[in-house]
Amino acid sequence: MAPPLPDLAALSIKQRLFVLEYLKDLNATQAAIRAGYSLKTAYSQGQRLLKNVEVSTVIARLAREREERIIGEADDVLRRLWQQFQADPREVVTVRRDACRFCHGERHKYQFTQPEWDLALEAHEGELESARREGLDRARWPVPPNPRGGVGFDPRKRPAGDCPGCHGRGVAVLWLADLDDLSPGASRLVAGVKQTRDGIEVKLVDQMKVTELLARHHGLTREAVVLDVTEGFAEALEAGRQRALEHVRRTRSEAGISSH
Numbered sequence: 001m002a003p004p005l006p007d008l009a010a011l012s013i014k015q016r017l018f019v020l021e022y023l024k025d026l027n028a029t030q031a032a033i034r035a036g037y038s039l040k041t042a043y044s045q046g047q048r049l050l051k052n053v054e055v056s057t058v059i060a061r062l063a064r065e066r067e068e069r070i071i072g073e074a075d076d077v078l079r080r081l082w083q084q085f086q087a088d089p090r091e092v093v094t095v096r097r098d099a100c101r102f103c104h105g106e107r108h109k110y111q112f113t114q115p116e117w118d119l120a121l122e123a124h125e126g127e128l129e130s131a132r133r134e135g136l137d138r139a140r141w142p143v144p145p146n147p148r149g150g151v152g153f154d155p156r157k158r159p160a161g162d163c164p165g166c167h168g169r170g171v172a173v174l175w176l177a178d179l180d181d182l183s184p185g186a187s188r189l190v191a192g193v194k195q196t197r198d199g200i201e202v203k204l205v206d207q208m209k210v211t212e213l214l215a216r217h218h219g220l221t222r223e224a225v226v227l228d229v230t231e232g233f234a235e236a237l238e239a240g241r242q243r244a245l246e247h248v249r250r251t252r253s254e255a256g257i258s259s260h
């Protein structure tokens with residue numbers, strides 16, 4: 001079995017300090033000074049330490065590990081940007097068209113939800129009760145609530161095309177998703193949530209910015225601004241300029257302004 005590669009533990013304390021300091025700026029003399037070697041011998045000590053097999057092996061390994069870590073972090077950033085780029089913000093916030101009260105009522109009359117109807121009946125019962133207690137004349141008893149379009153209103157239903165209330169357009173409702181249900185990409189679009197006086201405010205990541213960062217990373221932005229100025233393009237530009245000049249001349253003469 002090959003002997004294990006030396007690691008930091010195999011070095012003396014001073015060597016270890018030197019390695020850690022050297023990795024900060026790759027300056028052997030300064031690293032030797034910071035590791036506690038005397039100013040006078042720092043240069044030669046630094047050179048000697050770099051030639052030491054164990055020291056240089058540990059330095060090489062730690063440097064490689066650091067490089068891999070940096071590459072890994074860069075990959076994570078790119079992966080994150082890519083997820084944000086692909087995510088659909090409508091998964092977080094969208095506008096939905098709910099059925100209106102008249103969409104699905106009988107003969108398109110106003111429709112109650114079950115709890116609303118139960119409350120209306122209860123209220124009526126109460127009014128009847130007090131009318132009886134007060135000994136009111138039957139003719140003056142409160143009339144029962146009118147169920148109109150019936151019970152069972154459900155805003156989640158599709159608007160009815162023949163609805164006289166909304167003409168099939170329904171009611172526009174701002175709809176916010178349960179943030180726990182978002183896909184990984186969409187949840188990375190959410191930059192923050194807060195409760196305000198007007199309701200819940202959701203801050204989304206700026207996808208234009210994300211697009212710009214990705215484009216820059218892939219070298220797309222530079223290509224986008226390099227215009228292919230062919231003869232045809234130059235001619236079109238000149239023709240446009242002439243048209244603009246002509247327009248200015250005409251406007252001026254119509255307004256009675258001398259062009260010179």
Ligand SMILES: [Zn+2]
Nearest residue numbers: 100103163166
């Ligand atoms: Zn409707």
